Amino acid sequence: MLIIMPSAACVPMPLLPLGAPVEPLPECLTRYTGFLVAKAHQRLFSIFAEECRKHAVEVPHAGILHLLQEFGPMSQQELGRKLRIDRTTMVKFIDALEKHKLARRKNHPQDRRAYLVEITDAGGKVLTTVSKIAERMEAELLVRFTEPERRIIRRALLTLAG
Amino acid sequence: MLIIMPSAACVPMPLLPLGAPVEPLPECLTRYTGFLVAKAHQRLFSIFAEECRKHAVEVPHAGILHLLQEFGPMSQQELGRKLRIDRTTMVKFIDALEKHKLARRKNHPQDRRAYLVEITDAGGKVLTTVSKIAERMEAELLVRFTEPERRIIRRALLTLAG
DNA sequence: GCATGATGATCAGCATCGCTGATCATCCGC
DNA sequence: GCGGATGATCAGCGATGCTGATCATCATGC
Numbered sequence A, B: 001m002l003i004i005m006p007s008a009a010c011v012p013m014p015l016l017p018l019g020a021p022v023e024p025l026p027e028c029l030t031r032y033t034g035f036l037v038a039k040a041h042q043r044l045f046s047i048f049a050e051e052c053r054k055h056a057v058e059v060p061h062a063g064i065l066h067l068l069q070e071f072g073p074m075s076q077q078e079l080g081r082k083l084r085i086d087r088t089t090m091v092k093f094i095d096a097l098e099k100h101k102l103a104r105r106k107n108h109p110q111d112r113r114a115y116l117v118e119i120t121d122a123g124g125k126v127l128t129t130v131s132k133i134a135e136r137m138e139a140e141l142l143v144r145f146t147e148p149e150r151r152i153i154r155r156a157l158l159t160l161a162g
Numbered sequence C: 001g002c003a004t005g006a007t008g009a010t011c012a013g014c015a016t017c018g019c020t021g022a023t024c025a026t027c028c029g030c
Numbered sequence D: 001g002c003g004g005a006t007g008a009t010c011a012g013c014g015a016t017g018c019t020g021a022t023c024a025t026c027a028t029g030c
Helices: A033-054 A059-071 A074-084 A087-099 A121-141 A147-161 B033-054 B057-069 B076-083 B087-099 B121-141 B145-160
Strands: A105-109 A115-119 B105-108 B114-117
Touching: A033 A059, A033 A121, A033 B033, A033 B076, A033 B145, A059 A074, A059 A087, A059 A115, A059 A121, A059 B076, A074 A087, A074 A115, A074 B076, A087 A105, A087 A115, A115 A121, A115 B033, A121 B033, A147 B145, B033 B057, B033 B121, B057 B076, B057 B087, B057 B105, B057 B114, B057 B121, B076 B087, B087 B105, B087 B114, B114 B121
Parallel strands: none
Antiparallel strands: A105 A115, B105 B114
């Protein structure tokens, strides 16, 4: 599922209580792909945030940790470019990650202006937890779609994301 | 396109300058449907907001106006249920719409607690403008997908939106 | 070398949105 | 009628995004 998506994702959103009855979306709006994407995001984010909360994990952390694990230490700028998050917002995220000891700023050996942000052991553990949640949700989300259909969906979302 | 999506949509988001070079999203994150949806939402919202701004239209207005046009006057609660927007947020939206004279609150003839929110003539004109933008974007977004593929995409997004 | 412009990180301040919890008026079922 | 639901509102908080400025440092051209 949405292992994290800070930025477009770290937005406070109504936590549709999952069990609660939800009125179907009006057709005059679901005609629009953008509306559908917005509401899909709203719901997916809600679910993911809810799950994260159970494990005392903050949503915005997940994407950054994932990236640090995958690519190794990198500067805040680079994180921002890859995740499409504003540089000033990234400052706050890294602040939070450091505060929770999930990542740390090291001095960049070649560039004294920049930091290298690095994931910590605690960060790795949190990432493992979050990844399990994400994998489980990913498996459930498109359970009614065949593999060829999923490929189309993925291609469509990649196109829409630019 | 996304004729409006207040709520999950009315969120300030980085306005990817469209022309600007965008780094491709890392594969370790695009594996996750939720991440893709988040980033798709980020981009679509940015584009729509940008277009709306050119015509001095506010994004959150569009969905509400569309609904009022389609279904006629309704209470704020009902608007909120259909659009999945929090009731207290809806108060602010309707305040803004009234301020811009795009909608107005009428007394509900059968329920003195509630209002009937009604679209104005000015609101209708704004809606026309926004609809044109939305239709144009809708036509462009999935231009590379066939009709059967679009049906799958639509069904997937409806599923994800719940 | 050195001036100049670009880049990385940060901050203050503002705007938007969502939510909690409270309040008040009104409706509805018993 | 009475008590519990419901509609609208508000204050206050938290999270996010952005602008524009600052400061340090890098890199380029001369």
